[in-house]
Amino acid sequence: MMNKxxxxxxxxxxxxxxxxxxxxxxxxxxxxxxxxxxxxVIVQQGVRNAMQDAVISTVVENxxxxxxxxxxxxxxxxxxxxxxxxxxxxxxxxYDKLDTVLGLTVDNGYHIKSTNDTASEQFxxxxxxxxxxxxxxxxxxxxxxxxxxxxxxxxxVPVSFGGELLPxxxxxxxxxxxxxxxx
Numbered sequence: 001m002m003n004k005x006x007x008x009x010x011x012x013x014x015x016x017x018x019x020x021x022x023x024x025x026x027x028x029x030x031x032x033x034x035x036x037x038x039x040x041v042i043v044q045q046g047v048r049n050a051m052q053d054a055v056i057s058t059v060v061e062n063x064x065x066x067x068x069x070x071x072x073x074x075x076x077x078x079x080x081x082x083x084x085x086x087x088x089x090x091x092x093x094x095y096d097k098l099d100t101v102l103g104l105t106v107d108n109g110y111h112i113k114s115t116n117d118t119a120s121e122q123f124x125x126x127x128x129x130x131x132x133x134x135x136x137x138x139x140x141x142x143x144x145x146x147x148x149x150x151x152x153x154x155x156x157v158p159v160s161f162g163g164e165l166l167p168x169x170x171x172x173x174x175x176x177x178x179x180x181x182x183x
Contacts, residue, residue, distance in 0.1 A: 055151050133148045
């Protein structure tokens with residue numbers, strides 16, 4: 001009786017076909033998962049690079065207001081006012097530069113990148129936070145005293161692997177840029 005039950009298990013004919021199909025399906029799932037991961041990383045790097053360009057151009061726009069106390073080593077945004085100095089900073093429009101570089105449209109406070117057919121979105125950004133640190137007018141014994149802009153933005157990218165099964169990727173993209181006069 002027991003031998004009769006174990007006989008189909010000992011028969012190896014035709015067992016390779018289901019195993020090959022299963023291995024192929026697992027490899028396809030692994031490949032699509034890795035491909036989706038790389039897509040998310042590429043989108044995040046593209047947004048970070050575009051934001052870096054926007055912040056750098058805002059820093060460069062401040063070159064004309066940087067106090068040229070080269071001998072003292074200042075690099076802050078100040079302008080002479082009577083017998084003192086007054087802070088002078090150009091804030092620029094980082095969102096406008098991001099919209100131009102990335103081709104974003106504004107909808108309900110979100111800056112959205114849509115696909116060509118505009119039926120679905122590739123990603124959205126919001127909550128831009130910009131912190132401008134002006135170098136002090138008097139030199140402090142520190143290497144970090146320079147005109148600097150630190151910024152961050154929230155990024156949401158829908159995950160296309162697994163359909164509605166997985167939530168979208170939400171991360172905070174941060175960067176900073178500074179200005180130090182060369183001469």
